[in-house]
Amino acid sequence: MDENEAFEYVKSTLKKEKITPYHSDELEIVKSIGACINCGLCINHCPVVASVGLDRFSGPRSIAVELSRSPPEFWATADKVYLCTGCGTCREVCPKNVNIPEIVNIVRANIFEHRPDLVPKGLMIVKEIIEEHNLAFEPWEDKEEKEESRDMRLERLGIPYIPDVVKENAEVLFYPGCQAEERAQEVREAAKAILDYFDVDYTLLDEFSCCSLPSHLMGDAKTARNLAHQLKGKVKKLGVKKVVTTCAGCTSNLADLSVRDEWGAPAYHLLEYLVEEIGFEKLADALKKVAKPNDVHVSVHDPCHLIRHTSRQVMEHALNILRLMPGVRVTESVEHDNCCGGGGMVSFHASEVANSVVQENMMALEKTGAERLVTPCPLCTAQIENNLFKSGSSIEVDDLTVFIAQRLPKKE
Amino acid sequence: MDLETDLVVIGGGMAGLIAGTIAAEAGLDTILLRKGQSATAYSSGAIDVIGYLPEASEPIISPEEGLFALSRLYPLHPYNVLGYDKRIEFEKVMENIVGRTKDTVTWLKAHLDGTIAPLMGDFESNMHPITILGTTKPTCLIQKTMHNGDVQDREDSVLLFVGIMGYADFNPSTAAKTYLEDRMAAAGPPRKVGHCIIQVMPFGKPYNVSSIELARHLDHEGSIENLAEQLKEHIEQIGATHVAFPPVLGLQDALKNKEKLEELTGTTVFELLGFPPSIPGQRLQRALETIFTKAGGKMLLGHEATSYLKVDDNLKSITAASPRREIKIDAKAFVLATGKYIGGGIAGDETGLRETVFDLKPVTGDYHSAMEIVPSRFTSRLSISPTGQPIQSCGLSVDPRFRPVDEDGLEWAKNLFAAGAVLAGYNYSVEKSGLGVAATSGYSAAKNAIEFIKEVA
Incomplete structure (x- = not known):
């Protein structure tokens, strides 16, 4: 009996009690609760x-010491x-x-698994979208409209369009993530422009599919494992050495x-790739070549x-x-590392909670006097941008990948 | 991704942050790793230097008196370690020990001025702030918000303990009773003590209220005025001259809030010392982080030292691991300030005690090997006793320059210095010396590391 069979067997014996045994990769996590000293x-x-x-959210300690020991169904x-x-x-x-x-x-x-009736409806809607499309967001119905939207964004931002490349045995797989694939297309295009500028040998996925994080976060372990399995197959087939993402x-x-799944290809954020593989020297040279960069005062999330x-x-x-960018002045906000509220799928079912979390960031941001906020995540960008817009703020938000692409010179 | 720096500090509590700040101010490139928050963040936020001698029931009058006594009774106490430096003449040993501790206290007070945790008090005498239990404790420095003015000097003083509805961490009636009994025994003022409950509702509900919610709420505009309005009636009722709050007067603006309340009520307002993790402890932690980064130090939060490279007697690098990355950091010198059982610098199980980063050999409070000490057998059944828990005195033995030493008494590496709770030979919970030892040893370890780096260059 291999480990999976053993797991399924044990699970079947506990079905009536509504207990799901832990996967071996979950054991470390479960054991870590034992170290909690209940300090608060x-x-x-x-x-x-x-x-x-x-009173509304009982906090991390209660999750560690009480909720994790709740009845088997955790209802x-x-x-x-x-x-x-x-x-x-x-x-x-x-x-x-x-x-x-x-x-x-x-x-x-x-x-x-045991009480799906208690899963917030907003998450169940996302689950259905993922099941149908392998994407966390409803895809565009009309491909042409999607391209039009992309071209409009690129034109407004002044980012060159680089046609998609899909090939085997490239050095790098560029993986944009669902948000950049379907919604914030400018991030996907900006990353391609950057990779192209530095002559990185990269490929995209032939058919994009979700990385499985949304399913993992809503508790849909089965779909999460399916998506991860799918993605592994694609990465292996392409034969890339590294995976680079902007999300x-x-x-x-x-x-x-x-x-966990032994891809044989480590995954990085584009920022890490730029610094560790391209290097500051090349980056500095490129960024200094822009003839007349606009002066801009930014803050970072x-x-x-x-x-x-x-x-x-x-x-x-x-x-x-x-700091390498001519004309860019950075003022750090005191809440630069505070959660934007958009994580953990909270915004999909309790947007009032998510939007209440981001208020702290917005207040601190106003105090910096910055005219623009940059952040290397399309989801944070959307969450903060929406809330700033609603509050009538004049501060603009850019994904950092877009901001970098805008400040690269034309390729010679 | 590799980094290179002059000094790496492992640990971000009082000892590590002071060591880091001193090094950064001396112009060293300093990186500080922290895997989680420290016992400093838990603390009451007051700085104890030495409050009691073990087994003694009377508090010590002044840190200087305490240091003299310690030097006779416990010559290997971390406060006394630097006295064994061969470069110090015998007659000047005590002067050096006292001088270093005094310098540290002065330095800390000066540096935290203008932060969210400004301190008061001095090295010449211990203070006796009141706790949320209504007892008092001897300590060297307190945060200015804890200053209770002349409540124990003024013959006509009347103290009002203020509780908050739905906030279970503080019971004003018990505190008032305990404090009054204490004062009657001492036959000193205040001779009248009262208590009341007011409503502060950070989220509109009078139940399930926590310190942090209250502290943040009181920083908001208008909260203090509202609070003062409720207080007036209670103050008038018993004619209070002094008002004691649980330690929740604010996270950013606690001192301003205290002063505003005083102005609005015409009384002296102060915070009591609270249980861990207290808001003043959090203010102290944040303030120390602020002075470190202001001095030019770099913090690497969420990173744990997991392995190291040592060539002969020289520590070359350590590996810092975050949830999904590893960074190798090369440095000229290192400070180990990982704490004891809370911070995780020393760990124990049924096989004995060990130091967690470099696997150094821990010793007991009597400087015998603690490698085979089983924690459950090295604790006394009485949880709070005048002798304390022996397990609390275990840790590392260091040379006069604060370098950890092996069983043979020789330093493990010539460029590794240790500070704070990871050290052996003192029992902070009995002595009330925790943050004082952390600060003084952090200060000393940094000075020695700086000197070492200069010597090598």
Whole structure:
């Protein structure tokens, strides 16, 4: 009996009790709860607690010490556990590094399996879209309209159009992520323009499919494993050496999958790729070639999936790249690393919570006096942009990939 | 991705942040790693230097007196370690020990001025702030928000303990009772103590309210005026001259809030010392981070030192791991400030104690090997006793320059320095010396690391 068969067997024996055994890659996470000393330090740092209060969202500690020990179906936890934005602040401040964000996903997976009636409706809608299209967003019905929208965006932003390339044995697979594939197309195009400018040997997927993070976050473990399996097949078939993405969520998820599923190709964010493979020297040379760059005063937002789920050093890269840009002045906001509220699928079913979290970021942003916010994640971009627009702010938001592409000279 | 720097500090509590700030101010490129928050962030936010001698029930009058006593009773206490430096003449040893601790206290007070955790008090005498239990404790420096003015000096003083509805961490009636009994025994003012409950509802509900919600709420415009309005009636009722709050007066503007409340109510308002993790502890942690980054230090949050490279007696690099990345950092010197059991610098299980980053050999409070000490057998049954828990005194043994030493008494590496709770030979919970030892040893470790780097260059 191999491990999968053993798992299915044990699961079948516990069916009546509505208990799902843990997968072996979940054991570390479950064990980490044992280290919790119940101190409550995490509560003081949780951005959801800060914006909606402890009575609405009982906070990370309660997830670690109470909700994770709830009855097998975890049904009693459903009104709290879906409000976690998965930002990872609790795990980062926790002296014992209890892996609370992943415990949330495990609890959600149990509810999803045994009490799907308790999963917020907004998440079930996303689940259906993913099942039908292998994408987290409803795709464009009309291909031509999609291209028109893309061309309009590129023209407005002054980014050159580079035709899609799909080929085997390229060095790099560029993986845009669902948001950039279907909605923020300018991010996908900007990344291609950057890769093309530096003569990177890259390919796209023949047929794009979701990285599985949204399914993982809503607790749909089965779909998540299916999508991951699909993607592995595509990566293996293309025979690439590295996977590069522009989405923060994809970065951390692909990094996990490439290790767990033995892709043989590590996954990076484009920023990491630029700094580690292209290097500051080449970047500086290119950025200095622009004849008359506009002076612009920017502030930066750090996506949770880059800083707390990957490494804080990635945003050091971002700042160092911005410092190389002539005419760009950066003022850091005191809430630069506060969650935008858009994570953990919260915005799909409790947008009032998500939008309340981002208020802190917006207030701190106004204080910087910056005219533009840049962030290396299309989802953070959308969340912050929408809320700034609604509040009547004049601050514009750009995905950092777009911002970099705009400041590269024309290719000789 | 590799990095190169002058100094790496492992650990971001009091010891690590002070060491880092001093190094950065001296012009060293400094990177500080932190895997999680520290015991400093848990603390009451007051800086203890030395409050009691083990087994003694009377508090110590002044840090200087305490240091003299410690030097006789516990010559290997971390405060005394630098006294063994051969370069110091015998007659000047005590002067050096006291001088270094005093310098640290002065430095800390000066540096935290203007931050969200400004301090008061001095090295010449211990203060006795009141806690949320209604007891007092000896400490060297307090945050200015904790200053209770002349409540124990003024003959006609009347103290009002203020609780908040739905906030379970503070019971004003118990605190008032305990404090009054204490004052009656001491036959000193205040002779009248009262208590009340007011409503502060950060999210519109009078239940399930936490410290952090209150602190953030009180930083918002208009909150203090509202609070003052409710207080007036209670103050008038008992004629209060002083008002004690649980430590929730604000995260960013606590001092401003205290002063505003004083102005609006005509009383002296102050915060009590609270349980971990307290808001003043969080303010202290943040303030220390602020001075470190202002000095030019670089923080790498969410990174843990997982492995190292040592060539002969020289530590070359460490590997810092985040959830999904690893960074190798080369440096000329390193400071180990990983804490004890909360911070995770020392860990113990049924096989014994170990130091978690470099696998150095821990010792007991008597400087015997602690490699085979089983934690459950090295604790006393009485959880709070005048001798404390022996397990709390275990840690690393260091040379006079704060470098960890092996069983043979020789330093493990010539460029690794240790500071804070990872050190052996003191029992902070009994002595009330935790943040003082952390600060002083952090200060010393940094000075020694700077000196070492200069010598090598």
